[in-house]
Amino acid sequence: MSFTVVNGLPAHILFVHVVIVLVPLSALALVVCAIWPRVARRLGVLLPVLALVALASVPLTTHAGEWLEAHVDSSSLVRRHAELGDGLLPWALGLFVLSAAVWWTARSAATVQQGTRRTAAHRPSTPIRVAAVVLSLAVATGAVVDVYRIGDSGAKAAWHDGFSKTAQSQGR
Numbered sequence: 001m002s003f004t005v006v007n008g009l010p011a012h013i014l015f016v017h018v019v020i021v022l023v024p025l026s027a028l029a030l031v032v033c034a035i036w037p038r039v040a041r042r043l044g045v046l047l048p049v050l051a052l053v054a055l056a057s058v059p060l061t062t063h064a065g066e067w068l069e070a071h072v073d074s075s076s077l078v079r080r081h082a083e084l085g086d087g088l089l090p091w092a093l094g095l096f097v098l099s100a101a102v103w104w105t106a107r108s109a110a111t112v113q114q115g116t117r118r119t120a121a122h123r124p125s126t127p128i129r130v131a132a133v134v135l136s137l138a139v140a141t142g143a144v145v146d147v148y149r150i151g152d153s154g155a156k157a158a159w160h161d162g163f164s165k166t167a168q169s170q171g172r
Contacts, residue, residue, distance in 0.1 A: 003063060004063075004064050004068075010064065010071070011064040012061060012064035012065040012067070015057065015064050016061050016151075018061070019054070019058060019061050020147060020151060022057055023054045023057075023058075023091075023095070023143050023144070023147050025050065026092075026095050026096075026143075027143050027144050029099070030095055030139070031133075031136050031140045033047050033099075033102050033103070033106065034132050034135075034137075035133055037102075037105070037109065037129075040106035041106045041107070041109075043103075044107070045103065047102065047103045048096065048099045048100040051092075051095045051096040051099035051100070055096045058089050058092045062089070065082065065085055075157065077153065077156050077157035077160055078157045080153050080157070081153040084153050085150050087146060087150075088146050091139065091142050091146050094142075095140065095143055098132070098135060102136065
C-alpha cells in the first residue's frame with residue numbers, strides 16, 4: 001500500500017473522508033471546549049489529539065490528490081479543486097494550535113483547582129477567555145467553510161459529466 005493508491009483505488013478518494021469528518025469534528029470540539037472549559041477538562045488530551053490527527057490527514061490527502069491530479073484529464077474544475085485544497089492546511093494548523101492552547105489552559109486550571117483553592121491569579125481572565133472563544137469561532141468557521149468549498153469543487157470536478165439527469169431503464 002502506498003499513500004497514492006490503496007487496493008487499486010486512488011488514495012485521495014479514501015483519505016478525503018477522513019478530512020471531511022475530522023476537520024469539522026475538531027472545529028466543533030474546539031468551539032465547545034473554548035466556551036465551556038469544563039468540557040475541555042472532561043475531554044482532556046482528546047481535544048488536541050483529534051485536531052492533530054485532522055491536521056496530519058490534510059497533507060496526506062493533498063499529496064494523494066496531487067498524484068490523482070496528474071492521472072486525470074486536466075480541466076478548470078480539477079485545477080480549482082486543487083487550488084482550494086492547498087488552502088486547508090493553515091486552517092487545520094490553526095485548529096490544532098488553538099485546541100492545544102484550550103486544552104493546556106483547562107488542564108492548568110484543573111491542576112491548580114485540585115491542589116489549592118482557586119484564586120483569581122490562576123483563573124484565565126475574562127478578556128483572554130473571550131479572545132479564545134472568538135478566535136476558536138473564527139478558525140472553526142473558516143475551516144468548516146473551506147472543507148465545504150473544497151468538497152463541493154471536488155464533487156463538481158468528479159461528477160460534472162459523469163451521470164445522466166434522467167433515470168436509465170434497467171431491463172424491466
